[in-house]
Amino acid sequence: MKNLILSFAFLSLVSCKKEIPTPVTLEKDVTFLASDSLQGRETGTEGELIAAHYIKDRFESMGLSPKGNAGTFFQTFSFAPKNDPHGEVSFRESGNDSLITGTNVIGYLDNKASNTIVIGAHYDHLGMGGEGSLYREGAAIHNGADDNASGVAVMLQLAEKLQNEKYKGNNYLFIGFSGEEMGLLGSNYFTKNATIPLSKINYMINMDMVGRLNEEKALAVHGIGTSPIWGQTVFAANTSFQLAEHESGVGPSDHTSFYLNDIPVLHLFTGQHDDYHKPGDDSEKLNYEGMRMIEDYILAIVAELDNNGKLTFTKTKDESAAVPSFKVGLGVVPDYLFSGKGMRIDGVSEGRAAQNAGLEKGDVVIKMGDSTVVDMMSYMRVLSTFDVGDTTTVVIDRKGEELIKEIVFVKD
Template sequence: MKEKARYTLVILLGSLLTFGCDQTPTDTQLKNGLEKDVSYLAADELGGRAIGSEGEVKAADYLADQFQKIGLDPKGTEGFFQPFTVSKPTNPHEEAVIGTDGEGITGRNVVGFIDNQSENTIVIGAHFDHLGMGGSGSLHRGDSAIHNGADDNASGTAALLALAKILKHEKHNSNFLLIAFSGEENGLWGSNYFVKNPTIDLSTVNFMINMDMVGRMNEEKTLAINGVGTSPSFNPVFDQVNSDSLKIVTSESGVGPSDHTSFYLQDLPVLHFFTGQHEDYHKPSDDSELINYDGLLLVVKYIDRLVDQLDSEPKLAFTKTKDSTGDSPRFTVSLGVIPDYLYDGKGMRIDGVSVDKPAEAAGMMKGDIVVQLGDSTIVDMMSYMNALSAFKKGDETTVSFERDGQKIEAKIVF
C-alpha cells in the first residue's frame, strides 16, 4: 500500500513539474534568465565576440542550445545556423562581398522559428557579435583590451531569448522568426546576408523588430523606438500598450546603424528599440554589472504587449520614410560628442565627450545642450547634422550651449 502511494506521489510530482515547465515564465524567471544570458555573452572568456573568432562561435553555440531548450524549430541552413563568409576587398572604395564562396571571415546567424501555422511571420532580431579586442570601431584610448559589449548587444540578444520563452507559450495569429545576427558591427553583414538569402519567404513577413542596446534604461524609464514611420499602424498602439509608464521617444526613419535597416530596404515595416547611448559605448567598460536588468525586463514586456496588439490587426502596410531618398546630410567633420538620442527637448543634448576633439577643447561637458552652431539654430538632431554638414576640416566657428540654465558661447576649430 505504501509502495502504491509512493508511486502515485511520484506521478503527481512529475505531472506538476511538466505542467510548470509548460507555463509562460514569471517576471522573476525572465529576469534571472536575462542576467544569466548577458553574463555569459559578455564574459571575458568570449573575448568580445568578434565575427569569425572563437568567442563568436561559442556565443552562437550557446544561442542555438538555448533556442533548442526553449523549443524553437531550427530555421537556418545548417540546423539553427546560417553560415556566411565575407571577403573584404583590398581596395577601400569597394564594398565587402557577402556570400558563402571564397575566402574571408565566416560568421553565423542563429535562426529559430515558432510555427503557428500562419501565412504571416513576425521577425524579431538582435545582433550578438561585438568588437573583440577593439579595432577601428573602438572608442577606447589605451592598450588593447576585451570589449565585452554587455549593452551592445548582449542585452538585445538576452531580450531575444526572453521573448522566445514568452512567445512560445502564447497564442498568436502569426509565426515568429527569431534571429541572432553576426557581423553587425562590421556593416550589418549578417542581416544583409539573411534578407538576400532568407530561410523563409520574405513576402510573408509582417514586420521586423530589432533590439540593439536595450540594457541601460535610465531613471525616467525612457525607451526610444525608431522606424515608427515605416507603417501607419505603429503610432496608434504605442500608448495603448504602455502599462509600465515608460517615456516613449520615437523617430520615423527606417534607416539606422543596426540590423533593422536591412529589412527596411526590402520594403518591410521595422521598429528598432534602444535605451540610449552612454560613455561605455564601444569601450572595454561596457560590462554586465552595469546593465539595468529591471529596465531590460520592462523592454521585453513592452515588446511582448506591442506584438500582441499588432498581431491582432491585418497585415501591416509599409511606408517609406523621408531619409530613404538619400537626402540625409553628409558631413566630414565631428564635434567629438555622443548625442543623447533619448532627449526630446529643444537642442541637441550631449551624452558624452571624446578626448582630444573640438568639443573637449571648447570646454563642453556631458549634459550640455547645443542650441547654436555657427549661423544655424539647433532645435533637434537633424538640425544639428545639417549644421555640421556645412563645415570642413580646419574651419573655425562658434558654438552656443546651455548648462544648468546658463548659456555659454565657445570657439570651435574642426
C-alpha cells in the same frame, strides 16, 4: 586551417554535450555572452562561434525549429575585410582563408499562421577593440554587455514567452545577427538570402542596446513612421516608459535591412553611455529590471496586433534624404533619447574639438555658426559644411544658460 577545423570540432562537441537548464534568466544569458572568455565576440572569431552555439542551444532547448541553412540553426556568410573603412563589403563564396565568416543564428516558432514576425538582435561585438572602439589605451576585451548581449537576452526571453497561446496570430522568426558592428552584414545577408519568403514577414522588432534604462525610464523607439498603426500601438501598449519616438526606419542597426525591403520595423534602444564601445561595457552594469520591462512592453505590442493581420508598410519622410558626409567631427556622443529642441551631448571624446572648446555632457547644441540646430538631422547637415582647420562658434544651452563657445575643427 587545421586549428580552425579543430576549433569547429571542439565547439560541436561542447554543443552536443551541453544541456541548458530552463528557465534561464536575463542575467545568466548576459553573463555568459559578455564574459571575458568570449574575447568580445568579434565577427568570425572563435568567441563569436561559441556565442552562436550558445544561442543555438538556447533555441533548441525551447523547442524552436532550425531555420538556417541545410536544416541547421546557422546561416553563414563570408566576406573580405574592408581596406577602405568607408567602402562597402561584398559577400563571397567561402573556402578562401583570407575571408571572414559570420554566422546568423535563426530559430522558428511555427504557429501555422499566414505571417511571421521577426524578432532580432545582433550578438557580435568589437573583440579586442580596433576600428569602432572609443578606447585609446591599446587592445582590451570589449565584452559588449549592453551592446548587444542585452538585446540577445531579451530576444531569448521573448522566444520562450511567445509560445503562449495568446500570441498565436503569427509565426515568429528569432535571429541572432552576426556582423552588425562591421556594417549590418548579417541582416543584410539574411534579407538577400531569406530562409522564409520576405513577403510573409509581417514586421520586424529589433533590440540593440536595451540594457541601460535610466531613472527617467526613457526609451527610444525608432521606426514609428514605417506603418500607420505603430503610433497608436506603441502608445496603447506603454504603461511604464517615457518614449522618445522617431519616425525613420533607417538607422545604425539591423532593422534598417528590413525597412529597405518594405517591411515595417521598430527598433528599441535605451541610449548611449560612457562605456559605449569601451571595455567597461560589462554585465554587472546593466539594469535587468529595465530589460524585463522592455520585454513586457514588446509582448504587449505583439498582443495588441495579434489579430490585425499583416501591417501596412509606409516609407518614412527622410528615407530618401542622403546622410551628409563629414570631413570633421565635433567629438561628441549625441543623446538619442533627447526629444527637445537641439542636439544634446551624451558624451565628449578626449582631445577632440568639443572637449577643446569646453563642451560638456548634458550641453544642448542649439546653433552652429549661422545655422540653428533643431534636431539631430539639422546638426548633421550643419556639421557637414565644415572642413579641417575651420573655426566657428557654437551656442549651447547649459542648464538653462546660453553660452557661446569657439570651435576649431582638428583632424581626427
